[in-house]
Amino acid sequence: MAKAATSDDSAKRRRRWTALLLAPAGLWFLALLVMPLAVVVVFSLGERAPAGGYAPALSLANYLNLPARWTAFRNTLVLAPIGTLVCLLAAYPLAYFLAVRTSPRYRLLLLILVIVPFWTSFLIRTYAWMFILGGRGLPALFEWIGFGEIRLINTPLSVLIGIVYGYLPLMVFPIFVSLERLDKRLLEAAADLGSTPWRSFRQVTLPLSAPGVITGCMLVFILLMGEYLIPQLLGGGKVFFIGNALVDLFLQSRNWPYGSAVAMSLVILMLATVTLYLRLTRRYGGRDVSLL
């Protein structure tokens, strides 16, 4: 092998290369993630300048004033968990069907067909529902059939439909992965021991798919917390989320310090969710499921 001096030299050269390769990404993270988030923290402690924007101060007034936007927090904290739950209930049977009941020949194609909509324009897909639920879409059809006048758009229900439509693919995928890994012999063993199909499902399949369920729920919940487009287009200013309050605070009323405090509380709520998630997956011995 090489002499000590050369290996020392090459180790030094390697370190220099590593630093060089990491530098652009590191600088990017620093300038466009760490610093901006630090600015949000600093601004959230300041006060609004008379003309809008930021004036330096050091107070918790913005945080104490958070209840002024209580409706946005309430809508988010009610509709995000309900949306996650409905997504889960809709996604589980499909993931089960794909992982257990479909022949491997079509499995991949069918799975890709579920995921494809998630990567196509979110704006256009949400707009499609505006079109369907709007006055001349389904309600007109219902009226023609004879159900009388029904209002669908700009209600919590329309927001919920948009949520399920937008995020269902994200829920199916991790559940599918955990169900596909499941050892089918366990189910045969349960059946041999006289267990009914329902009982096998409840005692074998469901607990073993828990990591996928938890991952899916967390992903959907986190994205829902920061949602803006669905409540904006399908809630029409009547059912608004924290995201809508943030757009209002930053782009309309230009109350940056208060907006920063709202943004910080959103991030804190999310961090709490992630921590809870890590605790839960560790308890179920789950591996993390890559989504991309």
Next chain:
Amino acid sequence: MRAYAIAIYLFLYAPIALIVLFSFNSGLSASDFRGFSIAWYGKVAGNRFVLEAVTHSLIVAAASATLATLFGTMAALALQRVTGWLRAVFDGLTYVAIMVPGIVIGIATLIALVTAFDIVNDLLLAIWPADDPGAVPQLALGYGSIIAAHTLFSLALVIVLVRARIAGMDRSLVEAATDLYATPWGTFRQVTLPLILPAVVAGFLLSFTFSFDDFVIAFFVAGSKTTLPIYVFASIRRGVTPEINAIGTVVLLVSLLLLFSAQILLRRGAKPTRAT
């Protein structure tokens, strides 16, 4: 159960099909179908604002995807030999970049850049050797800020994808090349790069798709550079027209094309990676 699956697929694809169908509507109103026509496509192609927005979007998507792919691949390659605190810091930052909601990224970038620009612009006004204040160059939101903000998310995406590929790579190939006296650069070019290339190209395509589709980050940091999603959002607020359906159909088609290329590339190669 099969019926349920069919119902879900209908639920997923019917709204998309509806958009495509109504983009060929000859009627003026979006919601009553009068007959087949491609008039709205012609109208879109002749709309100066749409073309401008498409140009902005394409430039931003190409630039941010290129930067993210280059820097992300570099970082992923370096991270395979890094341990300890540096690796923990990069892991943490990558996940934060992916997890923090787009809306918070948009806000944070907006206020950080506007604050920084104010300071720099005041400085420029003070030191620039020109009598006319209008001649002094001033920083403003625009291409730079959207590209920078999109690159942040895409960078994290590329790092995750390429690292997954490297993790599934056969290390003995690299060792064999070194034993056979290949230079580090030769090993990289002839062994490592071909192995990670599918993930790199897929990362580029996904980054491009993300940037092209993103509304919420661009909404905050675009300044006067209206991207296509911002244009579509503004037209939706003005009222529903078949023009939006036509734009939507084209956008869906383009992202489907990019997506399938990415899928095929990610699946190529003997060893499946964790990425799907």
